[in-house]
Amino acid sequence: xxxxxxxxxxxxxxxxxxxxxxxxxxxxxxxxxxxxxxxxxxxxxxxxxxxxxxxxxxxxxxxxxxxxxxxxxxxxxxxxxxxxxxxxxxxxxxxxxxxxxxxxxxxxxxxxxxxxxxxxxxxxxxxxxxxxxxxxxxxxxxxxxxxxxxxxxxxxxxxxxxxxxxxxxxxxx
Amino acid sequence: xxxxxxxxxxxxxxxxxxxxxxxxxxxxxxxxxxxxxxxxxxxxxxxxxxxxxxxxxxxxxxxxxxxxxxxxxxxxxxxxxxxxxxxxxxxxxxxxxxxxxxxxxxxxxxxxxxxxxxxxxxxxxxxxxxxxxxxxxxxxxxxxx
Numbered sequence: 001x002x003x004x005x006x007x008x009x010x011x012x013x014x015x016x017x018x019x020x021x022x023x024x025x026x027x028x029x030x031x032x033x034x035x036x037x038x039x040x041x042x043x044x045x046x047x048x049x050x051x052x053x054x055x056x057x058x059x060x061x062x063x064x065x066x067x068x069x070x071x072x073x074x075x076x077x078x079x080x081x082x083x084x085x086x087x088x089x090x091x092x093x094x095x096x097x098x099x100x101x102x103x104x105x106x107x108x109x110x111x112x113x114x115x116x117x118x119x120x121x122x123x124x125x126x127x128x129x130x131x132x133x134x135x136x137x138x139x140x141x142x143x144x145x146x147x148x149x150x151x152x153x154x155x156x157x158x159x160x161x162x163x164x165x166x167x168x169x170x171x172x173x
Numbered sequence: 174x175x176x177x178x179x180x181x182x183x184x185x186x187x188x189x190x191x192x193x194x195x196x197x198x199x200x201x202x203x204x205x206x207x208x209x210x211x212x213x214x215x216x217x218x219x220x221x222x223x224x225x226x227x228x229x230x231x232x233x234x235x236x237x238x239x240x241x242x243x244x245x246x247x248x249x250x251x252x253x254x255x256x257x258x259x260x261x262x263x264x265x266x267x268x269x270x271x272x273x274x275x276x277x278x279x280x281x282x283x284x285x286x287x288x289x290x291x292x293x294x295x296x297x298x299x300x301x302x303x304x305x306x307x308x309x310x311x312x313x314x315x316x317x318x
Contacts, residue, residue, distance in 0.1 A: 018181050025188045029195065029273045036199035040206055046211035048226040051294060054217050058224070058296040066299040074306070105271055106297035112266035 049139070052108070052169065056141035059106055059113060060167040064145065068098050075099050076117070080147040080163040083117050083124040096126055103128040109170070114168040116146070119161060134170035141169040185269065208290065211273075215257040216292040216315040219264050222255065230301040237282075241299045241306060244278055253282035254318055261318035264265060270300050270309035291316040 063075040071078065071090050078095050081088035090098075103113050112131050117124040127133070134140055144166040151159055223242075227250065230243040247266060254263050265282035269275055287293055293314045300309035 022181065022184050022188070025185065029188055032192070033195050033199075036195065037189055037202075040203040043203075043210040044206040044213075047213040051213060051217055054221070055292075055296050058240065058298055062299050062308050064299040065238070065240050072305075102271075106308060106310055108295070110219050135309045 011028050049141075052111075052141045053143075055108060056113075056167060057143045058170040059103075059169065060143040060145065060165070061117065062106060063099070063102070063145070063167065064165070066102070068095060075102065076115075076147050076165050077149070079115065079117050079124050079126075079150045079163075080119075080165065083122055083163060084119050084149050084161050085151060099126055100128045110172060111169050112172045114166075114170070116166045116168070117163050118166075119163045129172065131172050134168060138170050209292070211258075212290060212292040212315065212317070213294075215260070215262055216264075216294045216313055218257045219262060219315050220294050220296060220311070220313045223266065224255055224296075224298055224311065238301070241301050242268060242309065242311060243301050247279070247281055250281065262315045263318045264315040266314075267312040268300060268309055269312065270302070270307050271273050280312075285314060285316060289316045 010033055060076075065074055066079070067073060067096050068075055068078050068090050073081070075095070075098070078088065078090040079099070081090065082092050082095060099115060103115075107128075109114055112127060112134070114134065115126045115128075144164065147163045147165050149161045149163060151161055220303045223231060225239040225305070228242045228246045230238045230241040230246075232238065250266075253265065256262070256263060263283055263286065267279035267281070269277050292316055293312060295310055295312045298309055298311050299306040301307075
C-alpha cells in the first residue's frame, strides 16, 4: 500500500515537471518570435528615419531657395524680413498663406512642419497643418540654418542681421 | 509508452519545428529588410548626388546652385546609372511642380524592369524655370542594375 502511494506521487511529480517544461518552451518560442520580429525591422526603420531627415533638410533648402510667388525673395528670407524689418517686402499674411500652400504641396503625407525664425527675443513661427507644437516624445526631423538680412536704414556696422531659421518635421498621423 | 508520453513528445517536436521555422523566416525577413534599407539609402545617395551636383542649376556667372534643379540638365543627362557602395543602380527621375495645376516633367530614364525591388523617394527642391525658382517635388525611383 505504501509502495503504491510512493509511485503515484513520483508519477504525479514527473507529470507536472513535463507540463512545466512544455509550457516554458512554448513561452520561449513566443518570446523569441516577438523579439526576432521586433529587431528585424530595425534597419528598415533606421533607413526610413534617414530618408525623413533628408526630406526635412530638402524642405528647409526649398524654403530657403524657392521664391514667393510674385516676388523675387525666398520664403525664409521674406519671413526673416518680416521678423526684423519694419517695412518688409512681402506682406506677413500673404507670406504665411504662401508658405502654407507650399508646405501643403511638399510635405510628406501624415507629417506637419514647424517653421521658426528667431532673432534675439523676436520669434516668427508657423506650423502647418495647425496641429499645435510637436510633442517632445514624438520623433522630430530638424534642420536649421542662418538667414542674413540687410537693413538698409541701419548704420554700416549694424546693417547685416543674422536670423536663425529652423524647420522641424514631425508625424501627425 | 502511454498516450500521455506520446502526446508530450508530439508537442515538444511541434515546438522545436515551430522554433526552427520561426528562426528561418525571421532570418529571411531580416535579410530582405536589410536589402530594402540598403536600397533606400542608395536611393537617398543618388537623390543627393542629383540635387547637389549633377542637376544643380549653374547660372551665367558659373555659380552652382545646389538644391535648385535645372530641367535642361535632366533632359540632357546621358547616364541614368550610378554606383553606390560598389553596387550599380539604375534610376528614373520625374519633376512635379505647382502651377495653376500640378505639372509633371518626365519620367526621364529607363523604364522600371518588372519584378525588381525598387525604392521611390520624393523630396522637395527648387526648380529653375523661366528665370524663377519654383518650389517643386523630385521623384527618384532606383533599382539594382
